[in-house]
Amino acid sequence: MSSDDDMPLARTNGNLSAPTISKAEDKAMDVDSSAKPLPFPMSVRNGPVDTGDSAHVNGNGKRKSRSSISNVNYQELDSDEGPSAKRPRKVDPDDSDDDVPIIRKNRLPPAASETAVAEDSDDDQPLNARLAKQRQSIEKHAEQEAKAINAKEAKAKKPAVKKPAPKKSTPRKKAIKEESDDDDVPLAGAKSRKRAANGISGKGKGKSNGVKKEESDSDEPIRKKVKAAAKKAKEESEEIGEEEDEEEYAWWNAPKKDDDSIKWETLEHNGVLFPPDYEPLPKNVKLIYDGTPVDLDVEAEEVAVFFGAMLHSTNNVENPVFQKNFFNDFKEVLKRTGGAKDRQGNNVTIKEFSKLDFKPIFEYYHGKNEARKARSAAEKKAEKAEKDKMEAPFMFCKWDGRKEKVGNFRVEPPGLFRGRGEHPKTGRVKGRVLPEQITINIGKQAKVPPPPEGHKWKAVQHDNKATWLAMWQENINGQYKYVMLGANSAVKGQADFKKFEKARALKKHIAKIRKEYNKDLKAESMADRQRATAVYLIDKFALRAGNEKDADNEAETVGCCSLKFEHVTLREPNTVIFDFLGKDSIRFYDEVTVDRQVFKNLRVFKKPPKKAGDDIFDRLTTSQLNKHLSNYMPGLTAKVFRTYNASYTMSTLLQDLKVDKNTTIAEKIKLYNDCNRRVAILCNHKRTVGASHEAQMEKLGDRIKGLKYQKWRIKHMLLDVEPKMKKKKGAEFFELDPELDEAWILEHQTFLVDEQRTKITKKFEKDNQKRQDDGEKTFPDKELKERLKVADELKKKLQKENKTKKVEADMKGPTVEKIEANIKKIDDRIRTLELQAADRDGNKEVALGTSKINYIDPRLTVVFAKKFDVPIEKFFSKTLRDKFTWAIKSIENEDNWEF
Known part of the structure; x- marks a missing residue:
């Protein structure tokens, strides 16, 4: 690998690292440690700053702690248009934190080891070790796949190997060779050529009328049709803003433009x-x-x-x-x-x-x-x-x-x-x-x-060549704001498509990139070693590359390449603690385990006389990093790694799923979400547990308990219809669920009566409002009293059941078959809610939406839904279905699509 020593220095402020690292200096940085290295790469903590007496190797005893906003937003704007490199941040005007208590905003996500992956496992291995091992397995698979792709492409590009001329062992073969004009072509090849020249196919004589046309000629009628269709669409177009239905523009099936820069x-x-x-x-x-x-x-x-x-x-x-x-x-x-x-x-x-x-x-x-x-x-x-x-x-x-x-x-x-x-x-x-x-x-x-x-x-x-309709510069940060097309537009869809296709293209280069940056982790050149360490951190922990900031006019936010001395703390034997303001001035705090060589390198980069305020990667800038990456693949930048890692990991996990014919839709959804959750953890997409999470889980738990109580009542209706069922089913079948004690049942019965009253009252008010809007006379109050008698009757019925311990069948024409069918329906609903509860609890510390919306190729979700007969609505909301129309439609006829 060539050295970057002849390049201009990336930074000039503060103390600059030496241009090279000697073997002696590298060895001196490897301080002996009795502690066993933790499995890597993995985020081991994303929580409050440790104030204990942990062995920090920082060169500076104190580390400034910042308060934090809870939710880290990894969303990006992938565009290079406009007069400024700065891109506007899209803000939902209704997405405000104003009503969130301050105490919640200052909490950080808990330890990753405490992050529950909602799945049954008897494995005694810690979650971090299991996920690190799984990640290493996925990376090994990626390496093998990259080799296979490259080998296949090399084989396709390689010219056909000439077969040796027939041996001159017999006069007959020699005569044949002398008669042939195709000296360098095997006999079979010469015959094929003669047949082709005479219009004879290889499998039958006289069936071909000549040589096949070139593809460019066959494409010409298609181009003409597309131009004619575009012209017709233009002629038939109506005024802007009319609500007529138009045929969907399937841009993913349209021929590729000669000049992609013309929008x-x-x-x-x-x-x-x-x-x-x-x-x-x-x-x-x-x-x-x-x-x-x-x-x-x-x-x-x-x-x-x-x-x-x-x-x-x-x-x-x-x-x-x-x-x-x-x-x-x-x-x-x-x-x-x-x-x-x-x-x-x-x-x-x-x-x-x-x-x-x-x-x-x-x-x-x-x-x-x-x-x-x-x-x-x-x-x-x-x-x-x-x-x-x-x-x-x-x-x-x-x-x-x-x-x-x-x-x-x-x-x-x-x-x-x-x-x-x-x-x-x-x-x-x-x-x-x-x-x-x-x-x-x-x-x-x-x-x-x-x-x-x-x-x-x-x-x-x-x-x-621009895709914006209007633009202005705001007065706070001097950023340019753009009016763009909607998320479901062809332009936005094409941008998403290109982003994921670029990530797919990285598949065949990732093995080489990882091999070379692992080699350069020990490079003598400081510039090479810093670059390799930065790529490692970006690849393994989804760090943003970071850009230069104007400290006087912008928030002091940083990324990997702009990390400073005080943003990184080292703890033996291989834990790195990051603490800095990231994108949108949101605090990024995480403890990660790294390869021992990376740990040593960071110690070298923080070596005295470096001090607070000095750059860690002082011989590297984001532009230099991206320029280096583009040597592997055109258009490759640091941010492509996040998309690749999320999508490739999700693809691998989904392929390993075991689903049989008895797996319910709810179970399939949970299996998908488990994979999504693992991607979020592996890609470090964490979030703080919401203040309302416990209340939501309690409410969901009450709904499950309510269904269990309802099932118990229906089972007792079975006895009302057929008393002999007690002997047939056994006394245990009719016992109350252990979760439901008498106090809870009385409270729940009160809730059921109050709920009935509320529903009746709301319906009454709605009916009166409708009559008033229609100019009709409203119902009198006595009508409401009459309707509320239904709730009073329910109250009396429940009180009677508590006394007699018997439940009367209240359905029309009750039979054993009907009641047993109802019991099965309740069981299915309970199972579905229990899966939802496990899913929601598993998601409490993991931001699934970040990866699903921005980093996981939506075609993976579409393929999963199609393969296992799960409605796509279960994974994508209406907004996301509009945004990802291209993904849903472009592979609807492909059964074997892979990332």
């Missing part, structure tokens, strides 16, 4: 939807400063409302950084708009945040929200219809004559920036985006959407 030929759309203008506060609602109500310019008042309306979000408004940033921006707005005045018009200088009182603003908006919740069904329906009508023109665009859904056509409203994790700019004012800041991208022949009256667009361009 569209024609593009029409209606621009973006701006948020409503600010509505000033009533005159009696004021911001109060030091006990004095103050008047503000409408722009400053709006900023005050941003803070006042969110007083319920204590995690934000009580955060000192949030307060400081808001107050600084608020003062700037005040200065620009004339400041604050009291009722007499005198200037009021706002100097201290602590003297501001936002309660009147909060109470006003809280009242508005409560009134909004109290709207009638008819009002909500009318408001939704009005909203839909306003949004309809922006929801769709015409892309090469096809109607495609636009993803995020709404311009972000102004407000206070919250950020994620410990973002240094949290609380700053997000300005209102004006048309003058927005660039429109549209086809040359299309009508440019008009900007709001009195405004103009920043620019209009016709870039058919």
Whole structure:
């Protein structure tokens, strides 16, 4: 492997590592340890920072601990478009942490050894050791498969081996050779050629009319058909936004374009939807400063409302950084708009945040929200219809004559920036985006959407190599925001397809890459050794590569290549502790076991005079790393490893499943989720146990116990119909489940009666609302009392059963067969819920969605569902089925598709 010593240094700040590592120095780093190395590679902990007296080899006794946000988001935007390398983060406006208690947000995921994989096993081996062993087995399988793929490709490319000329042992053979014009071709080959020349096939004479046409010629009619179809679609296209049904565009079956960089030929759309203008506060609602109500310019008042309306979000408004940033921006707005005045018009200088009182603003908006919740069904329906009508023109665009859904056509409203994790700019004012800041991208022949009256667009361009429709730059981080097509669009589907195909292509290179980086872990060159160590960590632990940051203007988030001295702690014999702010300013904390050589290397990279603030990989940058990886495979970058590892692992696990004809759908779903869970653990996709998890599990447990009680009652109905069944079935069959004690039964019976009352009352209210909406007279209250008698009768019936210990069969025409069929149905429901409970409990510390949505090839899920007759709806929600239409449809006729 060539050295990178002649390359420019990756970093120049702090203490720089030596360019080479001598064998003596390498040996000196291998400190003897009596502890047995833990199995690797594996995450051994993802929990609170250890404050005990563990043997940390860090060169620095203390390690700064940060608070944490619970859920790490591994979602990425795979695009290279736009004027900036920075990509906007898609944020669901309804996905807010505001109502989550602070104590929950500061908890970290527990140890991986405590992470339950919900499956039966009598193996005494710890979970970490089992998973590490399994991972090594999967990597060995990947190596063998890579060799097989490469051997097959090499064989296909290799020219046919010429057979030796016939031996000159007989005059007859010599004569034949002399008569032949094909001296270098075996006899059989010469005959075949002559037959081909005469129009004779190898298996029969006179059947061929000539040589087969070239493939390029046969493709020509297809190209013409595609062009004709596109032209026809364009001619028949309707106005944007109409709700006509169109035939689905099966892009996965379409011929590949000659120029893949051209994204569209024609593009029409209606621009973006701006948020409503600010509505000033009533005159009696004021911001109060030091006990004095103050008047503000409408722009400053709006900023005050941003803070006042969110007083319920204590995690934000009580955060000192949030307060400081808001107050600084608020003062700037005040200065620009004339400041604050009291009722007499005198200037009021706002100097201290602590003297501001936002309660009147909060109470006003809280009242508005409560009134909004109290709207009638008819009002909500009318408001939704009005909203839909306003949004309809922006929801769709015409892309090469096809109607495609636009993803995020709404311009972000102004407000206070919250950020994620410990973002240094949290609380700053997000300005209102004006048309003058927005660039429109549209086809040359299309009508440019008009900007709001009195405004103009920043620019209009016709870039058919870009997939965005509109773009602007936000004022907080200077990031570019893009209006893109929806997740179910052809463009997004093609991007997903390319991502997973690139990961599939890595299969044939992975063995070589792993072999070479394992070799370079001991390289003399510091640059080579750092690069090899970084690739190891990225491959084994799904670390992001990391990019350079502008510390003054961005959050100090890091990845593998930008790790600093203080982000890595070493513990003998082979445990590495990572603690840093990762993507979206979310704390990444994990303890992992590594190969001993990797442990030694990290010690070398942290060797004095390195200290806090210095880079660990100081002779490596992300761009250098990706450039090196691209030598193995075009387009290969560090992030492809996450997709490959997740998909390949899932593929291997699914292939090893044992499913028979007696396996139920619920059991198949659990088997799939068990594989998904293992992928999430192996790929380090952890999450904090949700605050509501225990309550949800308790509720699920109560549902199971409720079904067991129901089964017990139905069994006793069997005795009511046929008393002899007690002798036939045995007394044990009719015994109460041990989980159900008398106290629980009484509580459950009360619940059943109350539930019945609630259902009846809700149905009554719904019926009355419908009659009112239809202009009919509502039911009187006595109608409700009459209906509630059903609940009263249920209460009496249960009380009687408690006394007599007998249950009367209450079904129509009760028979033994009917009752036994009901018992079986209840058993099936209990089994299904128990599987769900085990599944949910196993998932409490593992983020299955991260891998399933972003990193596991969706075609693996489709193949599993198809192979084992499980409805795809059991794995993909409606949104995901739309997103992965290409995966569902592209292999529907393939029975042997493999990742």
